[in-house]
Amino acid sequence: MVAVENITQxxxxxxxxxxxxxxxxxxxxxxxxxxxVTARPxxxxxxxxxxxxxxxxTCTHNLGKxxxxxxxxxxxxxxxxCDTFGINVLIQEKQIVREKTYVIGINCPGVVESSFGETxxxxxxxxxxxxxxxxxxxxxxxxxxxxxxxxxxDPYAKVKELEALPQEERxxxxxxxxxxxxxxxxxxxxxxxxxxxxxxxxxxxPNWVGAPIxxxxxxxxxxxxxxxxxxxxxxxxxxxxxxxVGIPLSLLNMKFSLEVEQQFGYKPGRDPEVCAPLAxxxxxxDLGIGG
Amino acid sequence: MDIITRExxxxxxxxxxxxxxxxxxxxxxxxxxFRAISSTDEIAWDYYNSVVPPKELIFPLTxxxxxxxxxxxVPQIQEPVIDRQTVIFGLRPCDAxxxxxxxxxxxxxxxxxxxxxxxxxxTLVGWACVRPExxxxxxxxGGAPNGTQGLDxxxxxxxxxxxxxxxxxxxxxxxxGAELKHTDAVPPEPAALPAFSTEGLTERLPExxxxxxxxxxxxxxxxxxxxxxxxxxxxxxxxRDRRDGEAVERMRCWDSCQGAHFSKIAGGYNPRATKTxxxxxxxYHKYLYYPERFGGVIAxxxxxxxxxKCPVNIDIREVIQDLKEDISA
Amino acid sequence: MSLDYEPRIIGFLCNWCAFAGADLAGTTRTTxxxxxxxxxxxxxxxxxxxxxxxxxxxxxxxxxxxxCHPGDCHYVQGNYYARRRFALLRQFLDYLGIEKERLRxxxxxxxxxxxxxxxxxxxxxxxxxxxxxxxxxxxxxxxxPVLRPLGQEEAAPALKGGAAAPAKSGGE
Numbered sequence: 188m189v190a191v192e193n194i195t196q197x198x199x200x201x202x203x204x205x206x207x208x209x210x211x212x213x214x215x216x217x218x219x220x221x222x223x224v225t226a227r228p229x230x231x232x233x234x235x236x237x238x239x240x241x242x243x244x245t246c247t248h249n250l251g252k253x254x255x256x257x258x259x260x261x262x263x264x265x266x267x268x269c270d271t272f273g274i275n276v277l278i279q280e281k282q283i284v285r286e287k288t289y290v291i292g293i294n295c296p297g298v299v300e301s302s303f304g305e306t307x308x309x310x311x312x313x314x315x316x317x318x319x320x321x322x323x324x325x326x327x328x329x330x331x332x333x334x335x336x337x338x339x340x341d342p343y344a345k346v347k348e349l350e351a352l353p354q355e356e357r358x359x360x361x362x363x364x365x366x367x368x369x370x371x372x373x374x375x376x377x378x379x380x381x382x383x384x385x386x387x388x389x390x391x392x393p394n395w396v397g398a399p400i401x402x403x404x405x406x407x408x409x410x411x412x413x414x415x416x417x418x419x420x421x422x423x424x425x426x427x428x429x430x431x432v433g434i435p436l437s438l439l440n441m442k443f444s445l446e447v448e449q450q451f452g453y454k455p456g457r458d459p460e461v462c463a464p465l466a467x468x469x470x471x472x473d474l475g476i477g478g
Numbered sequence: 479m480d481i482i483t484r485e486x487x488x489x490x491x492x493x494x495x496x497x498x499x500x501x502x503x504x505x506x507x508x509x510x511x512f513r514a515i516s517s518t519d520e521i522a523w524d525y526y527n528s529v530v531p532p533k534e535l536i537f538p539l540t541x542x543x544x545x546x547x548x549x550x551x552v553p554q555i556q557e558p559v560i561d562r563q564t565v566i567f568g569l570r571p572c573d574a575x576x577x578x579x580x581x582x583x584x585x586x587x588x589x590x591x592x593x594x595x596x597x598x599x600x601t602l603v604g605w606a607c608v609r610p611e612x613x614x615x616x617x618x619x620g621g622a623p624n625g626t627q628g629l630d631x632x633x634x635x636x637x638x639x640x641x642x643x644x645x646x647x648x649x650x651x652x653x654x655g656a657e658l659k660h661t662d663a664v665p666p667e668p669a670a671l672p673a674f675s676t677e678g679l680t681e682r683l684p685e686x687x688x689x690x691x692x693x694x695x696x697x698x699x700x701x702x703x704x705x706x707x708x709x710x711x712x713x714x715x716x717x718r719d720r721r722d723g724e725a726v727e728r729m730r731c732w733d734s735c736q737g738a739h740f741s742k743i744a745g746g747y748n749p750r751a752t753k754t755x756x757x758x759x760x761x762y763h764k765y766l767y768y769p770e771r772f773g774g775v776i777a778x779x780x781x782x783x784x785x786x787k788c789p790v791n792i793d794i795r796e797v798i799q800d801l802k803e804d805i806s807a
Numbered sequence: 808m809s810l811d812y813e814p815r816i817i818g819f820l821c822n823w824c825a826f827a828g829a830d831l832a833g834t835t836r837t838t839x840x841x842x843x844x845x846x847x848x849x850x851x852x853x854x855x856x857x858x859x860x861x862x863x864x865x866x867x868x869x870x871x872x873x874x875c876h877p878g879d880c881h882y883v884q885g886n887y888y889a890r891r892r893f894a895l896l897r898q899f900l901d902y903l904g905i906e907k908e909r910l911r912x913x914x915x916x917x918x919x920x921x922x923x924x925x926x927x928x929x930x931x932x933x934x935x936x937x938x939x940x941x942x943x944x945x946x947x948x949x950x951x952p953v954l955r956p957l958g959q960e961e962a963a964p965a966l967k968g969g970a971a972a973p974a975k976s977g978g979e
Contacts, residue, residue: 410900442902447895471877
């Protein structure tokens with residue numbers, strides 16, 4: 188793994204400084220997990236506890252959702268580059284206040300695949316295809332800038348491969364995966380962009396989706412969640428990581444990312460001044476629909 | 479004790495499939511899950527434990543309770559017939575013990591009819607864990623990697639085959655036709671697991687209900703339902719009616735106290751509006767409320783699915799450790 | 808193509824243009840197939856993808872959303888948002904196995920009665936050609952399950968000796 192000890196030290200020092208000066212009342216970062224090898228979210232309120240903060244390549248979580256939970260407080264948040272795109276989306280959508288959120292941005296070397304008690308050297312797929320290792324928003328930046336290397340493969344290859352399959356095979360593919368879904372909502376709850384206090388999928392009146400944990404209902408849940416994230420999903424892939432039964436959710440969200448990029452030339456969270464594509468329009472555009 | 483070779487075991491299972499639906503651990507896209515098998519080739523013999531516990535085979539994720547339909551103006555209520563004899567093969571002692579806990583809740587007066595019907599048709603043939611691994615902690619909570627509680631038959635893998643121990647009359651009956659050979663050898667002892675004690679925990683829980691420790695432990699929780707859905711002793715469910723043309727179907731499906739709206743009541747008030755309150759409920763149900771109601775038995779079997787799969791590493795063993803420190807302080 | 812297969816099409820028609828256009832088709836006696844079931848909405852921009860998905864879940868073979876021509880929306884911009892939304896949704900549903908032809912967005916003004924009837928006729932034929940849906944978003948028809956009337960069975964069996972929670976400790 189890439190050596191990142193100095194990042195840990197810098198984060199701890201900054202946290203101590205912010206907390207003892209009273210500039211923030213809470214620092215949201217990472218600490219070592221109970222298995223001794225992976226990481227988990229950390230919430231530090233006293234300067235003397237800053238020593239538990241770490242950063243290394245097991246720090247996979249997107250901490251943006253905690254910024255929404257602690258909205259209104261002055262807080263600091265540790266954010267990898269992808270996480271900062273998410274923060275920009277949340278700022279744009281007025282879910283967090285920029286002035287009260289101190290972003291400790293990380294030039295991130297990438298996060299490795301890990302599960303409880305296990306880690307290794309293999310980068311997660313979303314990091315293998317990443318071309319933007321620098322945070323898009325930050326108040327303090329740590330880590331050496333990463334030299335971007337052009338990819339020698341198409342990041343959307345898996346999506347296109349699935350697109351190219353005949354219809355029956357595509358249907359069978361999704362049925363096979365959604366059959367295992369138990370509607371635990373870990374995917375939805377891990378996503379910072381899913382912040383609705385009452386999710387439409389759990390609404391009883393009107394009963395959009397229905398409570399039964401069966402394939403049609405599960406498909407609708409996943410389709411509508413992917414649609415609600417169209418133009419907002421920043422590809423952190425936490426949804427796929429947290430799924431207890433390994434459903435390839437990235438293939439859903441990346442399909443929308445691909446369409447949004449192709450049709451509107453838009454990538455969420457890079458520039459908070461640019462309006463998200465589904466929140467705007469061009470009067471004369473031709474999207475191949477509407478006759 | 480009796481012993482059976484892997485080949486004889488497969489033959490016995492194949493003949494069982496004529497009379498029973500056999501559910502066994504299979505590998506589905508990289509995940510071990512219990513599924514109905516039509517061939518012993520599908521069995522994942524080297525599995526550790528399933529992601530979703532075998533409770534889903536007796537208490538399904540979703541089931542139809544009854545259907546109401548008007549025929550010629552007269553309401554007809556019909557319920558699904560549950561009559562398939564089933565063998566659950568390969569479950570672990572922790573999961574079997576958990577099923578016994580579900581039995582105590584569902585099968586005492588008033589009896590939960592669909593559960594009872596399914597349960598009566600199920601025979602549990604379990605495998606001992608010869609190499610249990612941390613974070614499993616069954617030994618600290620009243621269980622054992624080679625325990626027989628809740629099982630009809632226990633099999634333990636040895637060097638020459640599987641040691642077979644029938645536990646109940648039902649177990650003896652299902653073994654008929656299996657090529658068992660007597661052996662003087664004894665089943666291997668399971669490897670040891672790290673020890674910690676849960677003694678005194680239940681008694682102290684009422685006093686620590688308002689401790690600030692809960693909020694610290696649970697701060698990272700995202701209120702998904704993984705812990706409760708993967709827990710073999712959790713059994714909350716929701717009942718909903720679904721209209722289908724002119725008929726109405728009443729269904730029940732798994733529900734979880736970790737859902738943000740689980741405890742919401744008419745008028746909109748939510749007594750467990752915070753994730754701290756909700757996670758406390760998860761813990762207290764297992765370590766206080768169930769033992770109070772059912773003779774001191776803690777409704778946690780130490781399978782550690784919640785520990786392995788929690789997206790943010792809320793570790794119930796850490797909570798227990800913290801509570802013990804609180805207690806001795 | 809079986810003669811028994813009559814596709815069911817759900818149409819979300821905007822009140823100001825498309826619905827009026829459909830009305831005009833009716834009053835001028837221009838015929839169109841009765842496969843379409845029309846739901847009037849204030850604007851095509853009001854049509855939530857959830858409505859479309861719900862229609863598909865309940866068994867619709869195709870969904871039509873018809874609104875005012877771009878530039879003529881009664882609410883100024885509703886149809887522009889609808890255009891973007893359904894451009895994306897259509898691609899995505901195809902990816903999941905619901906063919907593109909099953910979701911259509913069309914512009915029908917209040918005076919285009921004949922266009923509406925031609926549109927519905929053509930869409931019905933196209934969807935009939937596609938045949939019944941093959942995807943799994945559709946809720947399967949309620950199985951003719953093995954059912955028996957409630958109460959016509961002996962009481963549920965209890966476990967022999969009553970169910971007791973397992974012993975507090977010890978492996979056996």
